[in-house]
Structures are given as structure tokens and as C-alpha cells.
Amino acid sequence: MFLGGNQMEESKDLAIGLDLGGTKILAALISRQGEILGEFECKTSAGEKRDAAANILFAINSLLADTAADRNRIIGIGVASAGIIDSEQKIIHYAKNIGLKNFPIGTLLEDNLQLPVRLSNDANAAAVGEWIWGAGRGKQNVIYITVSTGVGSGIISNGQLITGIHDSAGEFGHITISHDGILCECGNRGCLEKYASGTAINERANQLLKNGETSSLLSIIEKGLVVTNKEIDAAAKQGDLFSIRLLKEAGEYLGMGVISLIHLFNTEAVVLGGGVMNMAAFILPSIKETVAKYGIPKMVNGVEIKESALGNKAGVIGAAGLFYLNNDAQVTMN
Ligand SMILES: [Zn+2]
Incomplete structure (x- = not known):
């Protein structure tokens, strides 16, 4: 390559x-x-x-x-x-x-x-x-996932970066998690990134708040403003149940995707990066819980799921x- x-x-x-x-x-x-x-x-x-x-x-x-x-x-x-x-x-x-x-x-x-x-x-x-230098150092089987405006991944399997024929391997954001789900820009429905990307979390938050969800963020909507992910994260950390639920749900969707990757590649470590991981306090535990709950025990037990060491x-x-x-x-x- x-x-x-x-x-x-x-x-x-x-x-x-x-x-x-x-x-x-x-x-x-x-x-x-x-x-x-x-x-x-x-x-x-x-x-x-x-x-x-x-x-x-x-x-x-x-x-x-x-x-x-x-x-x-x-x-x-x-x-x-x-x-x-x-x-x-x-x-x-x-x-x-x-x-x-x-x-x-x-x-x-x-x-x-x-x-x-x-x-x-x-x-x-x-x-x-x-x-080579970060959270997957020394391992032969590592999957890196980036969660930002979109969702993507890079897969190292048996000590080799998997590129695919058109360098497009690892398009994790476009795996289908709901066959009749939200329409994606790629033309398909129910792609993971329509549920778990920073963009998706933000759109969902604003939509639900407009529909009258109870939340400390409601005052922002009432002023005619748009709630940012930073504000959602801050609200979650202050105990806002709506924000906590949103972030946990995003973690569940990501967790379902991570299970598929672990099942496919029998990986040793899953490393998560991208801007959304700035909100890892609620998302990462939710990913881990989902993987532990629904993955094949023999395959998911012992897999390290952790944040990026090199950050942005x-x-x-x-x-x-x-x-x-x-x-x-x-x-x-x-
Ligand atoms: Zn898509």
C-alpha cells in the first residue's frame, strides 16, 4: 500500500x-x-x-x-x-x-x-x-475509533493496518444499526453516526428540548438559542438527568458498534478519540457497560476500552x- x-x-x-x-x-x-x-x-x-x-x-x-x-x-x-x-x-x-x-x-x-x-x-x-506511540502501543490488534462531527475508525489486525482496496476500510460511522432508521447523507438509513456523532447528539438534544423535555438546558432554548455539546456536557456533570440520559444513549449506540468490531476482529484494545470524547465521563462508561452486557463474553472480556493517549x-x-x-x-x- x-x-x-x-x-x-x-x-x-x-x-x-x-x-x-x-x-x-x-x-x-x-x-x-x-x-x-x-x-x-x-x-x-x-x-x-x-x-x-x-x-x-x-x-x-x-x-x-x-x-x-x-x-x-x-x-x-x-x-x-x-x-x-x-x-x-x-x-x-x-x-x-x-x-x-x-x-x-x-x-x-x-x-x-x-x-x-x-x-x-x-x-x-x-x-x-x-x-505506534499511544494507547495501543505494543499491541498487534488495536481499533481506533474517532467520534466527532462524524464517526470513523482505523483497524490494526494481526500487526497490520487494514486499508481495503480504496483506503476506505473502517468506515465505522456507516454501519447500519437500525434498518429503518434516520436517513444518512451516504444514502443509507440507520447509520451509527446518525445516532452517536457529536452532530447527532447535538441535533437530538435540541429537538427533544424543543419538544419540551425537562432539563436545566431548557432556558437556553427558551431564549431562542441552540444548545451546544459543551453545555450538554456541563449540565450532565451538574446532574441534569436529561443530559446524562442523552450521553449514555450515545454511549449505548457506540457500544453496540464496538461489540460488532470486537466480534469481527477479535481485538485486544479499542481506543476512542475525537472531540466527543471530551464528554467521555458519561459516554465511556456507557460504552463499556453495553459491551460487557451484550458482547460474547469470551470475546469481549479483557478487551481494553480506553481513551486516546494522543488526543487531538x-x-x-x-x-x-x-x-x-x-x-x-x-x-x-x-
Ligand atoms: Zn451513512
């Missing part, structure tokens, strides 16, 4: 990670130990191809200038991108949130910076980061980590 360069040369002990998100571009210089030695962040310009390219180059050039990094020590630039990508051609086919279409990220970076480039989707990159840096660190994978997507170190 990842062509060009097998083993990391000893003298090249640094890599650049680039995380292309919906609102920001994050470039970071990453050591062989997975430490962030320097980072530079700028806004992603949505829509205009030329602007996005200019911003990406600006971010990396600024990082190189700020850190005064020795180019000879840099093995390459690993890119984590949302959307549909082709890791072999190094093209971002379509990333709605970033506003990119048929974007030749590989050519752009290789031509302008004369460094090798590797590309992965963002959930897979984050999975690689957690696997998992993507950028994991992007650099792509240079620690060989052509079979196996880790070449640790």
Missing part, C-alpha cells in the same frame, strides 16, 4: 506530519519517539484549490523555518486527510469538509519540498499514531508514523 521506502534510514530521524482538517491545517515535526518537536497551524481555506495548496505549503514552510529543522534528517511528509483518498496515487479525491476535489497532494508536496510523501485517511493515520494530535503524529510502516502496512519499529 505505502510505496517508496521500506525501512527508515538511521540518519533520518524526523518526519513531518500534516493533518488536513475541516477548519485547520496542522503541520508538525515529529521525532522517532513520536514527540512533537514543533508545530504550525493555519486555517484551511474551503473551496478554492489554489488557496488550499498555498496554505498547505505555507504551513509546512513555516514549520521548517520555525524549527530550523535539518532537511537531511527528515524522511518525508505524512499526510492525514479527511474524505476519499487514494494513498498510492497520493490524491485526495473528495474531501467535502476541506473543500478539496481531485487534489494531487503528493505531487504538490514532492515538487515543492523535494521530500517523499505518504497519504492516509485521517482515522487510519490516527490509528497508526495510537498504535493523534492524526498529525500518526501521519508522520506512516513512515514507520513497511509496504505491508506493518510497523517497522517497536
Whole structure:
């Protein structure tokens, strides 16, 4: 899958990670130990191809200038991108949130910076980061799940990142949990992310409050405002039963999905990241309870279910980590 360069040369002990998100571009210089030695962040310009390219180059050039990094020590630039990508051609086919279409990220970076480039989707990159340096370190079977505006995952099975034929393996958010459920943008009904993503939690909260649920959040709705997830989390922590119920339900939906992943992959650890995990106080215990209650005991007992160790840096660190994978997507170190 990842062509060009097998083993990391000893003298090249640094890599650049680039995380292309919906609102920001994050470039970071990453050591062989997975430490962030320097980072530079700028806004992603949505829509205009030329602007996005200019911003990406600006971010990396600024990082190189700020850190005064020795180019000879840099093995390459690993890119984590949302959307549909082709890791072999190094093209971002379509990333709605970033506003990119048929974007030749590989050519752009290789031509302008004369460094090798590797590309992965963002959930897979984050999975690689957690696997090599984070909460899944030392394990051969790890599943990373990101819960933010959407839901995604990256799967490491028997010491290998599972990419699938189109780099789309692990589209966890679009597994069906209700065959006649809520209509999803993907065209299907009842996809997990329509129930458990940050967007879904928020929409459901506001809808239920408008319908007159009893909650300390009701005053916000009565002012004509929209309740945020931060407010839901704060209310839950202050004992608001409505908010607690909402977050627990999201955890139950995620838990049902996690059971399927454990049953499919017989994994050792499930690592959860993404913005919604900022509300882990109620969601994570609910996931664990659901898995323990409904999973096949022999398979779910002993599986570690825990929060990400790298947090919102998992993507950028994991992007650099792509240079620690060989052509079979196996880790070449640790
Ligand atoms: Zn869907």
C-alpha cells in the first residue's frame, strides 16, 4: 500500500506530519519517539484549490523555518486527510469538509519540498499514531475509533493496518444499526453516526428540548438559542438527568458498534478519540457497560476500552508514523 521506502534510514530521524482538517491545517515535526518537536497551524481555506495548496505549503514552510529543522534528517511528509483518498496515487479525491476535489497532494508536496510523501485517511493515520506511540502501543490488534462531527475508525489486525482496496476500510460511522432508521447523507438509513456523532447528539438534544423535555438546558432554548455539546456536557456533570440520559444513549449506540468490531476482529484494545470524547465521563462508561452486557463474553472480556493517549494530535503524529510502516502496512519499529 505505502510505496517508496521500506525501512527508515538511521540518519533520518524526523518526519513531518500534516493533518488536513475541516477548519485547520496542522503541520508538525515529529521525532522517532513520536514527540512533537514543533508545530504550525493555519486555517484551511474551503473551496478554492489554489488557496488550499498555498496554505498547505505555507504551513509546512513555516514549520521548517520555525524549527530550523535539518532537511537531511527528515524522511518525508505524512499526510492525514479527511474524505476519499487514494494513498498510492497520493490524491485526495473528495474531501467535502476541506473543500478539496481531485487534489494531487503528493505531487504538490514532492515538487515543492523535494521530500517523499505518504497519504492516509485521517482515522487510519490516527490509528497508526495510537498504535505506534499511544494507547495501543505494543499491541498487534488495536481499533481506533474517532467520534466527532462524524464517526470513523482505523483497524490494526494481526500487526497490520487494514486499508481495503480504496483506503476506505473502517468506515465505522456507516454501519447500519437500525434498518429503518434516520436517513444518512451516504444514502443509507440507520447509520451509527446518525445516532452517536457529536452532530447527532447535538441535533437530538435540541429537538427533544424543543419538544419540551425537562432539563436545566431548557432556558437556553427558551431564549431562542441552540444548545451546544459543551453545555450538554456541563449540565450532565451538574446532574441534569436529561443530559446524562442523552450521553449514555450515545454511549449505548457506540457500544453496540464496538461489540460488532470486537466480534469481527477479535481485538485486544479499542481506543476512542475525537472531540466527543471530551464528554467521555458519561459516554465511556456507557460504552463499556453495553459491551460487557451484550458482547460474547469470551470475546469481549479483557478487551481494553480506553481513551486516546494522543488526543487531538493523534492524526498529525500518526501521519508522520506512516513512515514507520513497511509496504505491508506493518510497523517497522517497536
Ligand atoms: Zn451513512
